[in-house]
Amino acid sequence: MSKDELLARISVDPGVCFGKPCITGHRIWVSLVLDLLAAGWSHREILDNYPGLDDADVLVCIAYGAEMTHTSPGQRPGVASFHQPGPERA
Numbered sequence: 001m002s003k004d005e006l007l008a009r010i011s012v013d014p015g016v017c018f019g020k021p022c023i024t025g026h027r028i029w030v031s032l033v034l035d036l037l038a039a040g041w042s043h044r045e046i047l048d049n050y051p052g053l054d055d056a057d058v059l060v061c062i063a064y065g066a067e068m069t070h071t072s073p074g075q076r077p078g079v080a081s082f083h084q085p086g087p088e089r090a
Contacts, residue, residue: 008059033061
């Protein structure tokens with residue numbers, strides 16, 4: 001699966017989960033999966049505890065997190081940014 005196909009599995013909707021990036025079709029935040037991995041959970045432990053997820057869902061969270069390090073603040077990869085620039089400052 002290509003990076004673009006993986007990233008298409010992430011949805012950002014201001015009306016769902018406070019607009020946080022989620023795995024499409026689930027109300028599971030990308031940040032939750034990344035936090036679990038950072039806390040030492042294995043890929044298998046995540047899938048066992050969240051049976052609606054599959055291997056690609058965990059991978060897409062990792063890909064999304066990696067992609068976030070390549071973007072400007074206020075932008076989300078593969079998703080239109082909801083960030084509205086403020087007034088310019090002199």
